[in-house]
Amino acid sequence: MEKKQPKIEINEKYCKGCRICVEFCPTKVFEMRGFVASVKNPEACIACMQCELRCPDFAVTVTL
Amino acid sequence: MGFDYEKYIRPGKLPHIWCPGCGHGIVMKGLIRAIDALALDRDMTAIVSGIGCASRLPGYLDFCTLHTTHGRGVAFATGIKMAKPGMNVICVGGDGDGVAIGGNHFIHACRRNIDMTYLIMNNHIYGMTGGQFSPTTPFGARASTTPYGNPDPPFDIARLAIGAGATFVARGTAFHASQIDKLLVEAIRHKGFSVVEILDSCPTTFGRKNKFKSVIEMMNHLKEIAVPVAAADKMSAEQLQGKVLTGVLHREDKPEYVEEYGRLVERVRESMEG
Amino acid sequence: MSNKVAFLQGNEACAHGAIYAGCRFFAGYPITPSTEVAEVLSNELPRVGGAFIQMEDEIAAMAAVIGASLTGMKALTATSGPGFSLKQENIGYACITEVPCVIINVMRGGPSTGMPTGPSQSDVMQAKWGTHGDHPAICLVPASVQELFTETVRAFNLAEKYRTPVTVMPDEIVGHMRERIVFPEPGELEVINRTLPSVGPGEYKPYDTRFGDVPPLASFGSGYRFHVTGLNKAEDGFPTTRADLVQAEEERQVRKVEKAIDDIVTYEEYLLDDAEIAVVAFGAISRSARFAVNEARKRGIRAGLFRIITYWPFPERQIRALGQRVKAIITPEMNLGMTIHEVRRCVEGRAPVSGIFRVDGEPINPAQILAGIQEVR
Ligand SMILES: Cc1ncc(C[n+]2csc(CCOP(=O)(O)OP(=O)(O)O)c2C)c(N)n1
Ligand code: SF4
Ligand code: SF4
Ligand code: SF4
Ligand SMILES: [Mg+2]
Numbered sequence: 001m002e003k004k005q006p007k008i009e010i011n012e013k014y015c016k017g018c019r020i021c022v023e024f025c026p027t028k029v030f031e032m033r034g035f036v037a038s039v040k041n042p043e044a045c046i047a048c049m050q051c052e053l054r055c056p057d058f059a060v061t062v063t064l
Numbered sequence: 065m066g067f068d069y070e071k072y073i074r075p076g077k078l079p080h081i082w083c084p085g086c087g088h089g090i091v092m093k094g095l096i097r098a099i100d101a102l103a104l105d106r107d108m109t110a111i112v113s114g115i116g117c118a119s120r121l122p123g124y125l126d127f128c129t130l131h132t133t134h135g136r137g138v139a140f141a142t143g144i145k146m147a148k149p150g151m152n153v154i155c156v157g158g159d160g161d162g163v164a165i166g167g168n169h170f171i172h173a174c175r176r177n178i179d180m181t182y183l184i185m186n187n188h189i190y191g192m193t194g195g196q197f198s199p200t201t202p203f204g205a206r207a208s209t210t211p212y213g214n215p216d217p218p219f220d221i222a223r224l225a226i227g228a229g230a231t232f233v234a235r236g237t238a239f240h241a242s243q244i245d246k247l248l249v250e251a252i253r254h255k256g257f258s259v260v261e262i263l264d265s266c267p268t269t270f271g272r273k274n275k276f277k278s279v280i281e282m283m284n285h286l287k288e289i290a291v292p293v294a295a296a297d298k299m300s301a302e303q304l305q306g307k308v309l310t311g312v313l314h315r316e317d318k319p320e321y322v323e324e325y326g327r328l329v330e331r332v333r334e335s336m337e338g
Numbered sequence: 339m340s341n342k343v344a345f346l347q348g349n350e351a352c353a354h355g356a357i358y359a360g361c362r363f364f365a366g367y368p369i370t371p372s373t374e375v376a377e378v379l380s381n382e383l384p385r386v387g388g389a390f391i392q393m394e395d396e397i398a399a400m401a402a403v404i405g406a407s408l409t410g411m412k413a414l415t416a417t418s419g420p421g422f423s424l425k426q427e428n429i430g431y432a433c434i435t436e437v438p439c440v441i442i443n444v445m446r447g448g449p450s451t452g453m454p455t456g457p458s459q460s461d462v463m464q465a466k467w468g469t470h471g472d473h474p475a476i477c478l479v480p481a482s483v484q485e486l487f488t489e490t491v492r493a494f495n496l497a498e499k500y501r502t503p504v505t506v507m508p509d510e511i512v513g514h515m516r517e518r519i520v521f522p523e524p525g526e527l528e529v530i531n532r533t534l535p536s537v538g539p540g541e542y543k544p545y546d547t548r549f550g551d552v553p554p555l556a557s558f559g560s561g562y563r564f565h566v567t568g569l570n571k572a573e574d575g576f577p578t579t580r581a582d583l584v585q586a587e588e589e590r591q592v593r594k595v596e597k598a599i600d601d602i603v604t605y606e607e608y609l610l611d612d613a614e615i616a617v618v619a620f621g622a623i624s625r626s627a628r629f630a631v632n633e634a635r636k637r638g639i640r641a642g643l644f645r646i647i648t649y650w651p652f653p654e655r656q657i658r659a660l661g662q663r664v665k666a667i668i669t670p671e672m673n674l675g676m677t678i679h680e681v682r683r684c685v686e687g688r689a690p691v692s693g694i695f696r697v698d699g700e701p702i703n704p705a706q707i708l709a710g711i712q713e714v715r
Contacts, residue, residue: 058080
């Protein structure tokens, strides 16, 4: 069975650019683009959900 | 689908007022997940706070919410619970709010063992007023009113709660986000006064003054100092130096205040009929 | 059918008045000379299915009262001087959030610990200006045990009707004296309950001025979810710093009481019709004053008494009219001059106003007031 790719979204209206998602994603899925985070390597995601849990600003959503 | 937080947030209230990297947002998400897991009736749930950055939390959530005066949240909450025992009452606030100006209400709520949950977001500082030291600021740390280092020894909120009689006491951190809701679920389910302390980050005032280059270092610090209670058993006193225990630290069964008062009322009314 | 008659202390009558008014929640902290209110209610509230809680201090007691009232319950606290000072911040909170509640402050000597068992009337200014910021104030000053009962009922009525805290302030003499009281039958005195929303939860706003200057207040736990904050707020209850909204809300909160002055203000005029000298007094001292006025009349002096029952809002119009009618006004009070300033403000120099002030823990006696009347004659 093929592994389904999680969908990772960043709500730029809510992101305050704290970098928590960027630094603590175990597979380095995110990068900073200017003052907001953005998804760089979605295919590396292992769906640990930590980014969604830790974003203080309700800006990251991971859909499995 | 990711977790739908906005279901519980009042329309148009996001983005919230907290600074970039402020842990209060992480804690609020944990509270929302806990409420969701317990499927609490929103109409019958009051969320009460004092004053401070942490105390702004209730305004975001679609429940019966009460943002009161500095330190007094627990006392307002006590009135609600006594007058309407059927309500779920959750009180939230910061370290300054809870154990400085509100310390007296806090210990007495613990003593009464009144059925409510008190969530303390402990960022070790008075965030809202610009970073003055609080009763949990570490000895020697810098704050805007301790320019030469903090001369005051800090409180251990969890131990204070246990000593005062709280019947459920837990501690977590903003870094260990997935644990926050689990602790809160247990706390809210517990009959009696439950205290959940979440070690939190205030990068804007505490971080800046204490050489944390960013919230990332603060989060790493929380990661390093946290030791789950179960793991602590196998560690030596040396290994536990500078560490903080996390998880459920205390749990006991004792008569709950509102229920006891209800029994008293019944007793009195029966004797009137007799 | 005849009414129940009893011989009660003022504070006891106050507690029974609260029960009559529908009060079902009390939170307090013991302090002389108000403690009997708490003691009686700790006994009575469980009997009517209500709740009594002794809190850790007066700040907590005031907070708990506001919390309880937000669930729809009529709630009371009772205190004296030092405790009244401690309550002030949360009284302001009840003002801005417009949560009905009643505070009994049995006045003792001050400042600070002062004279705990001595009578005083020196908290009347604090009742209006005690908490910071602009806010409405309603304060009632009964003069007998019976009146302490009925004014406590009226305090609840005004609190519920105008969505605001109301203070009842007997001096220690009135709080502690024992007199005959006739208990009103249920239904004999009017009992008012707050207006609940007529719109559904979806449409409800806690400060919705479409319903006038006193918007309906929903109860927590009744299906309405709303936010309550001590920050300046808009009609929807959420904080705002928008200048026009803040100004409008603040003005409305003060206006709702000011414009209802004729509904709120009560007073008693005694032998004032032809009076040349008016004594303006309240509480226990109004009893001395009545005696002194009678004595003066016996001596051929046309004296009369204006007894203040509602201290705030102050009976401005009536005192102004009095200033136009009489030759002199005397204000005997158990403080160093508080009412005298209000009276002077109202009479605007039309009549000389002199005071008799006493803060030694002794009431001002009729002889002193009679001497005052003879002096200004
Ligand atoms: C009676 C009173 N004293 C002082 C203040 C000022 N004040 C507002 S918030 C605050 C401290 C808040 O600190 P904390 O509770 O730790 O919350 P944080 O902002 O850190 O989340 C203080 C001292 C106040 N609002 N009221
Ligand atoms: S954690 Fe959230 S707020 Fe912080 S950078 Fe990532 S998306 Fe933005
Ligand atoms: S779910 Fe885990 S692996 Fe995937 S992006 Fe988020 S933090 Fe990285
Ligand atoms: S000042 Fe500190 S506590 Fe307040 S919002 Fe900013 S980071 Fe959070
Ligand atoms: Mg703090």
